[in-house]
Amino acid sequence: MAKSYFWCVGCRRSFDAPDVVDERCPLCGRAMQQVGWVSAFLRGVMAQELVASGLPSRHKAIIRMVWTANGMGERYYKALAPGVPYGKFESAVTEMVCRAAADGWVRIVLPPSPIGAQDGDYRLEIDDEERFIEEMAALFERAVGEADQDRN
Numbered sequence: 101m102a103k104s105y106f107w108c109v110g111c112r113r114s115f116d117a118p119d120v121v122d123e124r125c126p127l128c129g130r131a132m133q134q135v136g137w138v139s140a141f142l143r144g145v146m147a148q149e150l151v152a153s154g155l156p157s158r159h160k161a162i163i164r165m166v167w168t169a170n171g172m173g174e175r176y177y178k179a180l181a182p183g184v185p186y187g188k189f190e191s192a193v194t195e196m197v198c199r200a201a202a203d204g205w206v207r208i209v210l211p212p213s214p215i216g217a218q219d220g221d222y223r224l225e226i227d228d229e230e231r232f233i234e235e236m237a238a239l240f241e242r243a244v245g246e247a248d249q250d251r252n
């Protein structure tokens with residue numbers, strides 16, 4: 101006899117048929133859909149995938165790639181001469197870009213798919229370029245100040 105399952109869209113998990121009363125989710129009470137075991141298994145795998153950990157750090161890596169593209173990272177670095185190694189500079193500016201994007205005055209634009217995408221389809225849109233330069237410069241003025249304090 102094929103085992104059957106019920107899937108709750110709200111809880112994103114399946115329940116064994118014997119545990120289910122009136123086709124209602126035992127956790128949230130929502131009406132559920134009866135599914136076969138393959139479907140229950142695949143839906144469960146997908147639910148895991150959709151909440152996979154580590155995505156925010158990959159998101160940050162994409163933002164880093166976008167703002168440093170076309171040698172912009174090196175160009176900003178040379179212009180600012182921040183007095184820290186390039187890797188440290190890149191991380192600090194990436195954090196700043198993430199904060200600016202969270203505040204909404206910088207947007208990271210990505211094409212809907214890499215198929216057919218050009219480099220120029222990945223870009224930063226900066227509402228206030230003056231503020232961008234000032235905040236970037238301020239990151240390293242502070243770093244230099246802290247280094248001075250360490251020496252005293």
Ligand SMILES: [Zn+2]
Binds near residue numbers: 125
């Ligand atoms: Zn539920």
